[in-house]
Structure formats: C-alpha cells, structure tokens
Amino acid sequence: MEQIQDTIQRRAGEVEEIICKWLPEETGLQHTVLEAMNYSVLAGGKRLRPMLMQEVYRMFGGTGREIEPLMAAIEMIHTYSLVHDDLPAMDNDEYRRGRKTTHAVYGEAMGILAGDGLLNLAWETAMQAFSLDEQDGGEPGEEAARLGRIAKAVKVLARKAGVYGMIGGQTADIEAEEARQVTMEQLLFIHEHKTAALIQASMMVGAILAGADESHVRQMEKCAYDIGIAFQIQDDILDITGSMEELGKPIGSDEKNHKQTYVTIRGLEDSAAEVERLSREAMEILSSVEGDSSFLQALTEYLIHRRK
Amino acid sequence: MEQIQDTIQRRAGEVEEIICKWLPEETGLQHTVLEAMNYSVLAGGKRLRPMLMQEVYRMFGGTGREIEPLMAAIEMIHTYSLVHDDLPAMDNDEYRRGRKTTHAVYGEAMGILAGDGLLNLAWETAMQAFSLDEQDGGEPGEEAARLGRIAKAVKVLARKAGVYGMIGGQTADIEAEEARQVTMEQLLFIHEHKTAALIQASMMVGAILAGADESHVRQMEKCAYDIGIAFQIQDDILDITGSMEELGKPIGSDEKNHKQTYVTIRGLEDSAAEVERLSREAMEILSSVEGDSSFLQALTEYLIHRRK
Numbered sequence: 001m002e003q004i005q006d007t008i009q010r011r012a013g014e015v016e017e018i019i020c021k022w023l024p025e026e027t028g029l030q031h032t033v034l035e036a037m038n039y040s041v042l043a044g045g046k047r048l049r050p051m052l053m054q055e056v057y058r059m060f061g062g063t064g065r066e067i068e069p070l071m072a073a074i075e076m077i078h079t080y081s082l083v084h085d086d087l088p089a090m091d092n093d094e095y096r097r098g099r100k101t102t103h104a105v106y107g108e109a110m111g112i113l114a115g116d117g118l119l120n121l122a123w124e125t126a127m128q129a130f131s132l133d134e135q136d137g138g139e140p141g142e143e144a145a146r147l148g149r150i151a152k153a154v155k156v157l158a159r160k161a162g163v164y165g166m167i168g169g170q171t172a173d174i175e176a177e178e179a180r181q182v183t184m185e186q187l188l189f190i191h192e193h194k195t196a197a198l199i200q201a202s203m204m205v206g207a208i209l210a211g212a213d214e215s216h217v218r219q220m221e222k223c224a225y226d227i228g229i230a231f232q233i234q235d236d237i238l239d240i241t242g243s244m245e246e247l248g249k250p251i252g253s254d255e256k257n258h259k260q261t262y263v264t265i266r267g268l269e270d271s272a273a274e275v276e277r278l279s280r281e282a283m284e285i286l287s288s289v290e291g292d293s294s295f296l297q298a299l300t301e302y303l304i305h306r307r308k
Numbered sequence: 309m310e311q312i313q314d315t316i317q318r319r320a321g322e323v324e325e326i327i328c329k330w331l332p333e334e335t336g337l338q339h340t341v342l343e344a345m346n347y348s349v350l351a352g353g354k355r356l357r358p359m360l361m362q363e364v365y366r367m368f369g370g371t372g373r374e375i376e377p378l379m380a381a382i383e384m385i386h387t388y389s390l391v392h393d394d395l396p397a398m399d400n401d402e403y404r405r406g407r408k409t410t411h412a413v414y415g416e417a418m419g420i421l422a423g424d425g426l427l428n429l430a431w432e433t434a435m436q437a438f439s440l441d442e443q444d445g446g447e448p449g450e451e452a453a454r455l456g457r458i459a460k461a462v463k464v465l466a467r468k469a470g471v472y473g474m475i476g477g478q479t480a481d482i483e484a485e486e487a488r489q490v491t492m493e494q495l496l497f498i499h500e501h502k503t504a505a506l507i508q509a510s511m512m513v514g515a516i517l518a519g520a521d522e523s524h525v526r527q528m529e530k531c532a533y534d535i536g537i538a539f540q541i542q543d544d545i546l547d548i549t550g551s552m553e554e555l556g557k558p559i560g561s562d563e564k565n566h567k568q569t570y571v572t573i574r575g576l577e578d579s580a581a582e583v584e585r586l587s588r589e590a591m592e593i594l595s596s597v598e599g600d601s602s603f604l605q606a607l608t609e610y611l612i613h614r615r616k
Contacts, residue, residue, distance in 0.1 A: 032483060089420060112420070113482070116427065119427055120427065124470050130456075143452040144455060158428065158432035167421060170421055
C-alpha cells in the first residue's frame, strides 16, 4: 500500500507540473481573478482526473503532447466545481483540505468570478490541443483525423462536465438535500453524475485522443463508472467507520447531518459487497485491454480500498 | 429609424428560433437547472451578438449551418454572465427587463448552477459545429481546413469570453466599484473587456467561419471594438440625458450611485464627439468590405445613436 501511495504522490507531482504550464500569469488589471484561480487550483489534491487521463492515453499507445491541455482542462473543471460548491449559497464551506476556500480569501464576488474564469479557461485550454502536434507536411487525411479526434474528445469532456453530467448531479444533490430525503434512484443519479461523470470524461478522453476504437471508449466509460460509484460508496463507508483523526472531520458527519447515503439506506455489509463487485468489474475491464494497465489497476485498487 | 427597428425585431425573432433549437429539454432529475437556464435565455433581449455573428458570416459569403451552434453559444455566454452578475454577491438585482432575475425565481444556489450550466452548454453547443456541414466524399484537405476554421473560431470565442476578455472586464469593474474610483485607463479596460469583447467575438467568429482572411478578421475585431465602446459611452450619455419613462430607471442613476463613467470624467460634449468618431471609423471599415454590409451599417448606426 505504501509503495503505491509513493508512486501516486510522485505521479501527482508530474501531473501538477503539466497543469501549471497552463495556469495564467497574475498580471493585468484583472490580476485578482487570476490570483484567485491559481490559488484554487494550487490548493492541492490528488490530481486524480488528469492522472487517469494521461495513464489511459498511454495504455492505448498515445505519445503526443495533445493530451496535456486536456489534462489541465479537466483539473480546472474539477476545481471550479469545488470553488462554486464552497460558496455561501451552496455548501458554505470556509475550509477545504485545511486551507481557506477561495471565497473566504477573495470575497464572494471573486469566488463566483474565479469559478467562471476557471470553467472558461478550461475550454480555452482544451482548444489549444488543436494547435499541438501538428503534422507539418503530413497527409491531409491524417490531419483531418487528428482534428476529428480532438473535437470528439472535447465534446465528451463538455457533455460529462455539463447539465447531462456533473452539473446535473450537483442540481439533483441540492434538491435532495433541500427535500431532506433521497431515493436510491436519486442517489445513484447523483453519484453517477456528480462523481463518476468527470472520471468517465478523464478515461474516455485519454482513450479517444490515443485513437482507441469506439468499443474501447465505451469500456473506459463503464470502468470509470464502476470506479466512481465504488469510490463514492467507500467514502460513505469511511464516513461511518473512519476516525476523526484520519478523516479530518467528525465521525459519521453524514448521519449527524441526517444525510442519507448508500450506507444509511443499504447498510454497511451490502455497501461493502457492492464496492467489491464494482471493483472486480473495473479490474476485469482494465486487464482485458492489450496495453499496460498495471498502474491503473494499482491506482483503482488504492482508490476503492483506501482507509482514509 | 422605425424601419430599422422593425427589421431588427424581425431578425431577432429569426435568431431566437435558431437559439431555441439548441436549448435543453426540461426533463430528467436535473430538470430544475434546465428550467432555470431556459428561463434565463428566454427572458428576451435584442439577440445582438448572434445577429452580428450571422450577418458578418453572410457578408463574407458564409452559407453553411455551422454558424448556428456558435450563435447559440454566444447568446448562452452572454446570458450566463447576466445571471451571475445579478446574484446577491455581485450586483444583487431582483429584476431585469421588468422580469424577475433567475436567482430571484429559482434561489441563489440554482442561479449559480444555471449560470455554470449555460457556460458549459455554450461550449458543448459550440463543439457541435464540428459535426455539421460535413463534406461526404469531399477532399481530405478541405475537411481539415473546415475543422481548422471551426477550431480557430471556438478559440477566439473562448478567449474573448474569459479572463482575457469579458470575465477580465467584470473583475476590473468590481474592483473599481469597491475602490469607488476609476481612472480613464481602467474605464476603457472595463468597457473593452466587459462590453466590447463579446461583440468582437461575434464579428470575428462570423468572419473566421466564412473563411475570411486574417486581415479581415482583424478589421472585424477593430470594428467591433468601436461599436462596443461607442455603445457603452452612449449608454452613459443616455443615463444622464434620458428620461425615466424611456429608460425604465431613474435619471442619472450612475451619478446618484457616485459611479464614474466616461461622461462624468470627460463631459457630455467630448463624450458625444468620441461616439461620433468611433461610429465613423466602424462605418468606414464596414463599407470597405466587398460583401453586402447594408444591414450591418444600419444596425451599427441604430445601436450607437439610439435614444433609449
């Protein structure tokens, strides 16, 4: 377990270096929003989504630089969603990972604008993939295929990030919280969209850019679904079984907030069994792919079975 | 004057029909955010930006459908910026164009998510341009050129909408308001970015998609700058000279709010002269283009010299 943690940490550092290349310089009359954006992205985190994207790209034989702006873009999207989630009108969080949230430092208006700025910069950055790896003197047919692949990848990212993906999940989550009750159907919708959708985008974009065929892209979508839902259920399990010290938040905070989760509805035993089933399915998909999936398998194993 | 107003209204209706084709159906567990998004877009407005985009596209000989998702995208971007601007932490407006603002109807959390949803849907929609007007059996070189044009157009839109465009202008505006003073340099930065940038994007995207050369794209950028700044100064002039009945807001509201504008800094006479100069320059650029610019000229004339 320690070995994979070290590897993840090293890889997170490498991924962060790539992301940093696409962050804005803090100059100009709009420097405050740029500072707030960089503050938000550089608040830490596992860089899980770009890491998965890069690793799937490699597994399917990708070697170009075109993946890099997409890696930065998905981290910007993930970050903007946290910045807006933390706002007083949403979850109203002053701290995240032991650090003041963006609006707590820069004020609420700048928190809104920094989120908007990151979401827009994500697309501005993603579009840069079109200008990288251009084949000077290559076949026009190859160039059209390359541009088509990038367009398809950006489309998938946009769909999974939007109202049919992550934002859709956030909406359902807020409404369930306001209603103070949630059905299993709603809960799975929320987890699939709020949590799994961006993981799906990561793995699908990696596959598409590497030129994987449609059936492989669909397999990655399924695998990412399994990882995302298992990760979320594990989170709910840890909320109950984890200790204050390990989690950095009160034990059973969901229960104390009367928040219904997979575990409060199905119980600990069934939830753990579901995590196992999803984990097995994800592993089977990964090991069925021809390329080297060893790090992806170790990462999945770690994410799903983590103890904190 | 009345004739052009009728023409603009008819064209706005045609543009709105195109935009509506790209709006989401209000179904699914995320239906509330979809309702809030449609409510925001369908709140009316002159549809100026997509109208300019379509007209410039036609002027440069564009005839395809690829312009339509970009028209919808820029209106979604314009709309999300209004939705977030109206939020309590920003301008705190309960009404816009005599109608309740989005957060006033759907609550603050849904106002934030509806804005995010529209911004993301703008990119999702823009990316659809890649799948329209595909040339079955065409030359691969032509297909690569088509994809390249769309990528360039989407890039320009992203740049002008983001932290180096509109969001940059919103940031500088908020900071100037908090400081309760503004220099002429800041004021022009705010107008160029907050107001002119999306007009620039409209006209540049129209030119790029129609296949106009780089020098024509730059001319459209300059022309749109002139229109945007002149429009904004005219707004400031009307704030002082307009009557309550015509504007629907108190006379001199800027002055009453101690808001410094181009007019409060330079005076009415110099401001009117600057509007004339910018207007003349924009007209000269439009009439220098080979295509039919008659509607664009009439529209510019109307926008800049409107009395309300």
